[in-house]
Structures are given as structure tokens and as C-alpha cells.
């Protein structure tokens with residue numbers, strides 16, 4: 001900020017190919033130019049500016065003359081995903097996110113394995129997860145099962161609530177994580193209730209207001225489908241298409257991502273390289289046999305651990321290919337042996 005005394009901070013609410021829409025307050029938004037090196041020129045050369053060093057939705061930037069970004073301010077969290085393709089790439093989806101609501105319906109689609117996956121991915125981004133079980137009102141939703149699911153998630157130290165996403169009471173249930181200045185995202189599979197919850201959090205009045213503002217003639221850009229949405233509570237909700245398909249980046253930690261208990265058990269196995277299969281003295285198998293560890297969750301731990309390890313390897317070889325590249329190196333794993 002000292003280098004740009006004439007510039008003012010603003011937050012990125014939309015990202016486009018040629019530039020950004022930034023806002024200095026709820027509901028406003030102006031198109032600004034980005035730094036030339038953040039744009040992809042026609043003959044885009046690899047390694048010009050790493051995607052990580054370009055702003056994404058949720059980032060704070062400095063804007064000069066109200067129309068030109070001159071700097072990207074440091075971010076406190078970043079949601080990235082491993083992008084598919086021949087070469088490993090990381091794609092930055094959202095920045096400065098405080099809380100991720102992991103949305104899962106208590107209907108036939110309820111799947112603890114999927115929740116475990118999202119918890120791991122969210123943790124990798126440095127974001128607080130909160131599990132939101134929707135469709136608690138449906139006759140198909142078994143109250144006892146819902147209760148057990150909530151208790152199991154809370155036992156991992158993760159807050160969890162059950163709601164009817166269509167009911168305004170859901171706003172109250174999520175209010176502890178939607179204080180003024182908080183930034184939230186919704187993740188979860190298709191049909192889980194993310195759009196429904198977004199509409200409920202926005203409130204009907206707010207939606208109407210936004211629609212009216214679209215017609216204002218000040219050249220301001222206001223739409224109802226923007227990527228960063230101010231909520232009536234004073235919190236911000238980031239809703240970008242990329243958010244809906246998260247894959248491990250290779251930077252996740254199984255111990256911090258909801259599997260601390262299994263990692264602790266594995267440390268008790270007789271053999272350091274125990275595959276927890278048929279080895280004697282396996283503490284993991286023993287816990288499963290005693291009914292203290294859910295086998296489905298253990299198998300998911302192996303599966304997710306394999307995905308993280310594979311992504312981590314691709315990230316490492318990517319780094320080796322491009323010594324000068326500014327991609328963050330994976331943190332050393334807590335255990336030098338991967339699961340499985």
C-alpha cells in the first residue's frame with residue numbers, strides 16, 4: 001500500500017478473461033483492468049505469472065483511479081483444485097474464504113464417504129468446514145439416522161447442523177459462521193441443496209433489490225449471478241462454477257482433514273510399513289474388529305490417501321520440470337509412508 005499511495009483496496013467479485021469486477025461495498029461493482037502480466041496474451045508463454053499470483057474471486061486488490069488494478073494483496077486462504085490434464089496444474093478458485101459449508105442431503109443421496117472427501121479437501125485449503133445436512137424435513141429423512149450422522153461428524157470436531165434448506169430458519173442455524181465480514185462457500189454434490197440454501201440465505205427481498213439494481217444507469221455492473229454475493233447478514237458468499245468439482249491438489253493432510261484417529265492408530269501398528277491388511281499386530285484392523293473404527297471410513301481413508309499421494313507426486317514432478325516456477329511445494333508429509 002505504501003508503494004501505491006493513490007490506490008484504494010477493493011475486493012474481486014467476478015473474474016473474466018480480460019479483467020475483473022471489483023467492489024468497494026455491498027452490491028456495487030466496477031470493471032477494472034488487470035495488470036498486463038495477469039492477462040493471457042495470445043502467445044501465452046508458460047511460466048509468465050503462476051496462476052496463484054493472479055487474483056481470483058475473493059481476493060483483495062489495490063485499484064488506482066477506480067479503474068486499474070495495481071497490486072494483489074496477501075491472501076489468508078485459497079481454495080484450489082488439481083486440474084485434470086496431461087500436466088499437473090493447480091487452479092485457484094476462490095481466495096480469503098473463512099468457512100466452507102459442506103452440503104449433503106439427508107435423503108437417499110446421503111453419503112458419509114462424500115462428506116469425508118469434502119472435509120479433507122476443505123482442510124487442504126486452510127478453510128473451516130461446517131457440515132450442513134439438508135432435507136431434514138423430508139419424510140424420507142430418518143430422524144434417528146440423521147442424529148447418528150450429526151454425532152459422527154461432530155465427534156471429528158467438525159460443526160454440523162441439520163436444516164430444511166427452503167426454510168428461513170436455516171439462516172439462523174448458519175448465522176454463527178456468517179457474521180459481518182465472514183466469507184463462505186458452499187460445496188456438495190449436485191442436488192444437495194446448494195442453490196436452495198443460497199436463495200434462502202439471500203432472502204427474497206435481497207434478490208428483488210439486486211434485480212432492480214441491474215437496470216440502474218450508472219454503468220455499474222450488478223447481476224444476481226455474480227460470483228461473490230453480499231448476504232443480508234453482512235457476510236459474503238462465493239459461488240463459482242469451479243467450486244462444484246473439487247479434486248485433491250496433493251497438499252492435503254489426512255491427519256488434519258478428519259482422519260487424525262486413523263493416523264494415530266496406524267502409528268501403533270507393529271510394523272512401520274503396515275498396510276493394515278493381514279499383518280500381525282495391526283492396530284487399525286484391531287480397532288475395526290472391536291467395532292471402534294468404521295470399516296467403510298477406513299477404506300475411504302485409504303482411497304483418499306491414494307488420491308492425495310498421486311496428486312502430490314504429480315505436483316512434485318511438475319516442480320522438478322520447472323525449477324523457476326512459483327508453485328508452492330507440497331509440505332513434507334507427517335508420515336513418510338503413505339496409507340495402503
Ligand SMILES: Nc1nc2c(ncn2[C@@H]2O[C@H](COP(=O)(O)OP(=O)(O)OP(=O)(O)O)[C@@H](O)[C@H]2O)c(=O)[nH]1
Pocket residue numbers: 134135136137138163164165166188189190191192193194195196197244
Ligand atoms: N424439502 C426440501 N427440499 C430441498 C432441500 N434442499 C434442497 N431441496 C430440493 O432439492 C432439489 C435440489 O436442490 P438444489 O438447491 O437445486 O441443489 P444444488 O446443490 O444447488 O444442485 P446443483 O445446482 O446441481 O449443484 C431442489 O428441488 C430443492 O428444492 C431441503 O432442505 N428440503
Ligand SMILES: [Zn+2]
Pocket residue numbers: 266269270274275276277279281282283284285
Ligand atoms: Zn496396521
